[in-house]
Amino acid sequence: MRDEKGGxxxxxxxxxxxxxxxxxxxxxxMKITVKIDYWYQDHQYQLVIEIITFFGLIHKKWAFPVIKxxxxxxxxxxxxxxxxxxxxxxxITIQKVFENIQGIQGIxxxxxxxxxSIILFFRKLHIQEFVWNSTFGLKDAASTGKLTGVFWTIKGxxxxxxxxxxxxxxxxxxxxxxxxNYSRDSIEVDFHCIFSFGLGNAIxxxxxxxxxxxxxxxxxxxxxxxxx
Numbered sequence: 001m002r003d004e005k006g007g008x009x010x011x012x013x014x015x016x017x018x019x020x021x022x023x024x025x026x027x028x029x030m031k032i033t034v035k036i037d038y039w040y041q042d043h044q045y046q047l048v049i050e051i052i053t054f055f056g057l058i059h060k061k062w063a064f065p066v067i068k069x070x071x072x073x074x075x076x077x078x079x080x081x082x083x084x085x086x087x088x089x090x091x092i093t094i095q096k097v098f099e100n101i102q103g104i105q106g107i108x109x110x111x112x113x114x115x116x117s118i119i120l121f122f123r124k125l126h127i128q129e130f131v132w133n134s135t136f137g138l139k140d141a142a143s144t145g146k147l148t149g150v151f152w153t154i155k156g157x158x159x160x161x162x163x164x165x166x167x168x169x170x171x172x173x174x175x176x177x178x179x180x181n182y183s184r185d186s187i188e189v190d191f192h193c194i195f196s197f198g199l200g201n202a203i204x205x206x207x208x209x210x211x212x213x214x215x216x217x218x219x220x221x222x223x224x225x226x227x228x
Contacts, residue, residue, distance in 0.1 A: 127166050
């Protein structure tokens with residue numbers, strides 16, 4: 001009787017271990033697909049992010065509210081409509097920006113050591129769709145022509161970076177449409193991107209970055225003025 005009970009327990013343990021191994025393998029081969037839609041026009045922009053995983057059974061979408069950005073002499077004022085209908089304002093001064101830049105100097109050592117892990121992660125990141133359309137117009141036609149060249153340069157660099165560090169499975173669609181002698185300064189941006197990566201690859205990268213971050217925790221905290 002004891003042998004039969006012992007054999008039954010052993011079979012149950014083997015079945016449980018087998019199920020856990022299958023779930024672990026399934027977890028590591030699972031793909032995560034991310035969709036990003038960004039729209040900007042007349043100092044307003046909106047961002048929508050979708051995440052699809054578990055073979056399409058899990059679908060999560062975040063739609064960020066429209067944010068209005070206005071410029072002043074020494075700061076940028078961000079106006080955002082909150083979910084409860086109230087409006088929120090946040091002022092970002094140039095002084096605050098420089099203080100933040102000075103505070104991240106201690107992070108460079110962490111980024112330098114983690115660059116290989118980050119590069120390996122992006123090597124296995126698959127770009128499925130990449131659309132970046134820009135339409136703009138300035139009152140001065142000469143300035144419009146110069147800005148057209150600047151936009152094409154930025155988009156050319158972005159495309160080169162994609163092909164160098166990621167696996168691109170589509171033909172990027174890039175466009176710059178200038179409007180000469182426009183009655184007012186205006187810019188429109190329509191950005192759409194779909195990319196996917198393996199969950200196992202993300203987990204391994206996150207673990208490596210976690211241990212590197214712990215190693216540099218004290219230097220990063222002191223650089224940002226955080227006391228522990």
